[in-house]
Amino acid sequence: MRLFRHLLFALNSAWQSFWRNAGVSVAAVVSITLILILAGVNLLLGHALAGVLDSYKTRVSVISISVSDQTPLATVYDFKQQLEADPRVAGVTFVTKDEELQRFSADPRNRDLIANIEGNPVPAKLEVHVKNLSDVDAINNLGRTWRGADRTDPTDYQGDFIARMVKLSAWLTLAGYALMAILVVVSVVIVMNTIRTAVYHRRQEIEVMKLVGATEWFVRGPFVIEGVMTGVLAASLALGLLLGAYRPFVERFRADLFFIPLSYDPRFVSTLGQDLFLGGALLGAMGSYIGVRRFVRI
Amino acid sequence: MSVIAPDFSGRTVISFQHVWKRYPNGTDALRDINLSVPEGDFVFLVGPSGAGKSSLVRLLIREERPTKGKIFVNGVELGRMKRRKLPHFRRKVGLVFQDFKLLPQMTVHENVAFALRVLGESRQVIDRRVARALDTVSLHGKLGKYPRELSGGEQQRVAIARALVHAPRLMIADEPTGNLDPATAWEIMQLFLKINADGATVVMATHNREIVDLLRRRVVVIEDGQVVRDDRAGRYHEALQASALRA
Numbered sequence: 001m002r003l004f005r006h007l008l009f010a011l012n013s014a015w016q017s018f019w020r021n022a023g024v025s026v027a028a029v030v031s032i033t034l035i036l037i038l039a040g041v042n043l044l045l046g047h048a049l050a051g052v053l054d055s056y057k058t059r060v061s062v063i064s065i066s067v068s069d070q071t072p073l074a075t076v077y078d079f080k081q082q083l084e085a086d087p088r089v090a091g092v093t094f095v096t097k098d099e100e101l102q103r104f105s106a107d108p109r110n111r112d113l114i115a116n117i118e119g120n121p122v123p124a125k126l127e128v129h130v131k132n133l134s135d136v137d138a139i140n141n142l143g144r145t146w147r148g149a150d151r152t153d154p155t156d157y158q159g160d161f162i163a164r165m166v167k168l169s170a171w172l173t174l175a176g177y178a179l180m181a182i183l184v185v186v187s188v189v190i191v192m193n194t195i196r197t198a199v200y201h202r203r204q205e206i207e208v209m210k211l212v213g214a215t216e217w218f219v220r221g222p223f224v225i226e227g228v229m230t231g232v233l234a235a236s237l238a239l240g241l242l243l244g245a246y247r248p249f250v251e252r253f254r255a256d257l258f259f260i261p262l263s264y265d266p267r268f269v270s271t272l273g274q275d276l277f278l279g280g281a282l283l284g285a286m287g288s289y290i291g292v293r294r295f296v297r298i
Numbered sequence: 299m300s301v302i303a304p305d306f307s308g309r310t311v312i313s314f315q316h317v318w319k320r321y322p323n324g325t326d327a328l329r330d331i332n333l334s335v336p337e338g339d340f341v342f343l344v345g346p347s348g349a350g351k352s353s354l355v356r357l358l359i360r361e362e363r364p365t366k367g368k369i370f371v372n373g374v375e376l377g378r379m380k381r382r383k384l385p386h387f388r389r390k391v392g393l394v395f396q397d398f399k400l401l402p403q404m405t406v407h408e409n410v411a412f413a414l415r416v417l418g419e420s421r422q423v424i425d426r427r428v429a430r431a432l433d434t435v436s437l438h439g440k441l442g443k444y445p446r447e448l449s450g451g452e453q454q455r456v457a458i459a460r461a462l463v464h465a466p467r468l469m470i471a472d473e474p475t476g477n478l479d480p481a482t483a484w485e486i487m488q489l490f491l492k493i494n495a496d497g498a499t500v501v502m503a504t505h506n507r508e509i510v511d512l513l514r515r516r517v518v519v520i521e522d523g524q525v526v527r528d529d530r531a532g533r534y535h536e537a538l539q540a541s542a543l544r545a
Contacts, residue, residue: 002418009415208399211359212460213389214416216381 006218013222017198018229025230028194032234032283033241035187036276039180040242043272046176048263053169060165061130063140064156066123069097071148076126079146083128088139090129097124123150133166184283191227191287192294198223199295206296220292227288228281235280239273309336310370311468311499312358317367319353319523327353329523331367335501337467340494342510343503344534345520351503354520355472358501359393360384371468389417392461392498396473398453400445400460406432407441410460431459435489451482458489469493471502475509483509510534 018025067076076094083092095103100122105114128143130136140157143149199206209219250264312335319328328350335341343351356362357369360376369376371387379387400409410431414424432438435455445453454474461469471490475483487509494500504510510517510533517532518525 001420005415005418005420009418204399205401208401208412209416211388211393211399212413212416213385213387213464215385218385218416 006221010218010221010225014225014229017202017222018226021194021198021201024194024197025226028190028230029234029237031190032187032231032280033237035183035190036234036238036280037241039183039279040238040272040276042176042179043275044242044246044268046173047265047268049169049172051263051265053165056165057133060157060161061133061136063128063130063136063143065126065128065143065146066150066153066155067126067148068150069123075148076124079148080126083126083139083142086139086142088131088135090131092129093127095125095127097122100125187231187283188287188290191230191284192291194230195223195227195288195291196295198226199292216296220296223292223296224285224288227284227286227291229284231280231282231284231287232277233280234284235276238280239276242272242276243269311335311337311339311372312501313368313370314354315368315370317357317364317369319350319357319362320365326523328357328364331520331523331525333518333525333528335499337499338494338497340491340500340513340515341502342513342515342517342532342534343501343520344505344510344517347505349520350523351520352472353523355470355501355503358470359388359391389464390466390468392458392464392466392469392493394454394457394461394469394471394474396476398445398450398457398477400453400456402445405442405444406437406448406456409445409456410463413460413463427463428459431462434462434492435459449482450478451485454478454482454486455489458486458493462493467498469498469500471500471504473503473505475504475506480508487513507534 080092080094083089097120101120104110104122126143128139130139136157140155143157144154146154149155206219246269247264254263312333314331314333317328317331318326320326331354343354345351353362357364357376358371360379363377372390374387376387401412404412407428410428411424414427419427429438432441435458437452437455437459440448440452445456448456454477458474469490474490475486478486483506490500490502491513514531514533517527517529517534519527519529519532
């Protein structure tokens with residue numbers, strides 16, 4: 001019961017203090033909102049990028065080995081079995097020359113080309129699904145050194161491109177983390193300063209509380225709640241604005257910003273909401289906790 | 299140099315033992331203070347401005363710690379008291395100041411109740427104890443008034459009522475009549491005498507010569523950070539004269 005009364009007192013004080021310093025409080029909410037929007041955009045871009053990378057990864061983990069026309073079928077099956085026995089390989093599919101030609105012809109872009117050729121110029125293929133991206137290079141070498149492979153163009157694997165993609169993704173992740181770290185520091189400082197103003201405005205009350213024997217956390221509690229309130233309010237605003245703008249933005253700019261992998265993913269919205277609310281509350285609590293530890297001592 | 303042996307048989311409420319207070323700017327606000335206050339005593343701390351009275355009061359409520367020496371209140375050494383114990387200590391001490399320290403946005407009732415609200419007391423307990431405290435200071439009819447609607451004397455009564463809600467055994471007052479006219483100051487003093495008669499120990503820093511001379515209680519004179527005189531039934535004037543003569 002006593003705890004409940006303390007909580008009620010803290011909530012009431014926090015609410016009053018928030019509105020008493022309305023100017024500073026609103027400025028803090030707006031600043032944290034902008035920061036959370038930046039963080040949200042960062043999360044959305046990260047999510048879109050991760051989607052693109054995932055699709056690349058599944059695509060590049062398949063190596064297509066061109067089989068020379070002179071290679072006997074028995075040799076091909078031997079090699080296929082050898083590959084299937086390899087623990088790094090998930091599966092191997094043999095595509096005959098005819099099947100490959102059919103596939104090639106199915107693509108409307110190749111229609112003119114097909115009309116002008118005779119016979120079957122496309123090689124048969126062994127499509128190897130590699131379990132881990134990191135093993136693709138080794139399996140590719142295995143394919144290239146196989147004597148049954150087509151000498152002119154043994155595999156379609158582009159090691160350089162994949163290495164660059166993996167590196168780029170690592171850098172982008174790092175940049176995302178760095179941006180998040182900067183945003184966290186800035187928001188904590190903003191909340192700390194709001195709390196300092198609130199403490200200044202309530203210094204008389206704090207002094208009296210000390211005199212009549214209030215505990216340190218009784219005095220500090222309302223300020224921490226005020227910080228959390230600021231964070232949660234900012235998170236709601238940021239989430240509202242992001243949700244409002246997410247789909248229209250993606251639809252309007254997808255064509256113009258082709259170099260950024262924009263996509264609308266309704267399933268990601270709840271994750272984004274959770275992250276923003278948790279982030280806002282934590283930032284508010286952290287900023288005000290550090291603030292009261294510095295400015296409220298009994 | 300004599301050491302006042304602390305007597306914790308339930309008789310000594312306050313004991314200062316070779317207490318020094320040096321501020322960061324190098325000034326010694328208090329120098330080798332030795333003082334013992336038995337239970338039920340009424341002590342005036344007098345001396346010129348800047349002599350160290352307020353420093354002594356701040357040490358006594360553990361707003362500051364001594365640079366050297368020990369201070370005991372009810373047998374507990376304040377310098378060693380943990381921060382989390384501090385609120386419990388302050389609840390046992392009634393504090394009254396020259397500037398009243400009332401919260402302007404709260405009514406008389408709310409100001410007094412505030413001391414109990416911070417402890418999470420129930421409304422029934424708060425109402426009962428606030429009514430009793432306001433009764434003691436004869437302010438029962440002004441419950442709904444705000445401090446700005448009260449005279450200085452009435453505001454000080456509210457502050458005293460707030461100090462009384464915890465039923466403290468020790469009252470510490472720093473210039474409680476400093477902002478009041480002589481007639482009102484006298485009324486406030488009557489209140490402190492009543493509180494003292496009810497058994498509480500009272501330590502009061504004051505400049506009010508007339509009151510000190512009239513009451514003839516214990517007078518401790520502080521000058522230049524030192525206790526220069528400690529009279530059982532002292533007078534402000536004589537005390538200062540005597541110390542001036544000695545100097």
